[in-house]
Amino acid sequence: MQHVPYVGSGPYCYANSFAMMFGEAAPSPAVIEFATSSPFGMQLIGGSLPFFDPYGWDPEAGFDGALAALGWTSEVSKGDDAEDALSRLRSALKDGPVWVGPVEMGHLRHQPGMTGPIEADHYVVVLALDEERVLMHDPQGYPYASLPIGDFMAAWSAKLTYGDSFTMRSGFSRVAEVSEVDAIRASIPAAIHWLSMVTDRAMPPRSLGNAEAAEALAARIEEGCDKGLRAHLIHFGVRVGARRAADAATCLKRAGFAKSAAIAGEQAPLIGALQYPLVLRRDAEAAEALRRLAPTYDRLLSALRGGD
Structure with a gap:
C-alpha cells in the first residue's frame, strides 16, 4: 500500500503550539513532532497505561532536543506559587504570545464537556x-478561546504525571536557518536513542516498551478491555499514535531513509487499525493488529542504525 501523508485534525497540541510561536518561519507540525522523537517506540507504563511513544519518554523529554534540531531556543520558567506564576505570565506577554503547559485539559471549560480533571495533559x-x-x-480546535483566570490557573497548577506546575516558554529566538529536511536528519540520533529504550528515567514496576509493550497490551485487551483503557485508546492513544507514525514515514522518506520510511509506513496503518475494532468492541481484531505491530520496532531500529 502506498503511504499517503495525513493532513487533518488530531491531538498535536505541543507541536501546533510550537508552530504558532515560530510564526512565519515555522516548519510543519509533522516535522516538529518528528523532532521530539515521539514516533519512535511504544510504552506500557506500569504494565497498564499504553502510549505510542518511546519507553521512558514524555513530551518534556523531547522539547529541548527538538528546538535545537529546528534551530530555535526559548526561555523556560516553571514552579513558584500561583501569584508569582501569573506575574511571570503578565510580564512575558508584554513581548508577545507565551507557550504554556502542560496544563490539565479538564479545567479548560471552554471545551465542551470539561468539568474537572481528566488526567490529560495539554499545551496552549x-x-x-x-x-x-x-x-x-487552544490547538484542540479553539482559536481565540477566552477562559476565566480561575479556571486557567487551576489547569496550569495541576499536578500531572510529568512536568512541573506553572511551566511556560517565552523569548523564542531563531538561532539558525534549518531546512525541514536538515531538521529531520538532525533528529535521527535522538530517534535511535529513544527507540533503543535507553533511558535513565525511573519507570514504574512492570513497565514495558516496544514489542513487549505491544504483546502485553494485546493480551490485556483480549482478557478484558476495561472502560478506562478503551476510552484512553479510542479518544487519544490510537489517534495520536497513528498520526505520529504516519508523519514519521513522511519525514523519513523526505530525508532519504527509504527502508525506515517503509517500516514506519507499516506501523501507521497497524496502529490506525485499532480504532474501529476497539470502538466496536471487536477486541480480538485489535489484539491481532498489536501483535503484528510488535516486531516492527526492532526492524525500524535496525534500519535507522544502518542509515536507511
Missing part, C-alpha cells in the same frame, strides 16, 4: 491577559 498559546480572563489559542 496564551495571547493576552486582563484582570478576569485569559485569551488563548
Whole structure:
C-alpha cells in the first residue's frame, strides 16, 4: 500500500503550539513532532497505561532536543506559587504570545464537556491577559478561546504525571536557518536513542516498551478491555499514535531513509487499525493488529542504525 501523508485534525497540541510561536518561519507540525522523537517506540507504563511513544519518554523529554534540531531556543520558567506564576505570565506577554503547559485539559471549560480533571495533559498559546480572563489559542480546535483566570490557573497548577506546575516558554529566538529536511536528519540520533529504550528515567514496576509493550497490551485487551483503557485508546492513544507514525514515514522518506520510511509506513496503518475494532468492541481484531505491530520496532531500529 502506498503511504499517503495525513493532513487533518488530531491531538498535536505541543507541536501546533510550537508552530504558532515560530510564526512565519515555522516548519510543519509533522516535522516538529518528528523532532521530539515521539514516533519512535511504544510504552506500557506500569504494565497498564499504553502510549505510542518511546519507553521512558514524555513530551518534556523531547522539547529541548527538538528546538535545537529546528534551530530555535526559548526561555523556560516553571514552579513558584500561583501569584508569582501569573506575574511571570503578565510580564512575558508584554513581548508577545507565551507557550504554556502542560496544563490539565479538564479545567479548560471552554471545551465542551470539561468539568474537572481528566488526567490529560495539554499545551496552549496564551495571547493576552486582563484582570478576569485569559485569551488563548487552544490547538484542540479553539482559536481565540477566552477562559476565566480561575479556571486557567487551576489547569496550569495541576499536578500531572510529568512536568512541573506553572511551566511556560517565552523569548523564542531563531538561532539558525534549518531546512525541514536538515531538521529531520538532525533528529535521527535522538530517534535511535529513544527507540533503543535507553533511558535513565525511573519507570514504574512492570513497565514495558516496544514489542513487549505491544504483546502485553494485546493480551490485556483480549482478557478484558476495561472502560478506562478503551476510552484512553479510542479518544487519544490510537489517534495520536497513528498520526505520529504516519508523519514519521513522511519525514523519513523526505530525508532519504527509504527502508525506515517503509517500516514506519507499516506501523501507521497497524496502529490506525485499532480504532474501529476497539470502538466496536471487536477486541480480538485489535489484539491481532498489536501483535503484528510488535516486531516492527526492532526492524525500524535496525534500519535507522544502518542509515536507511
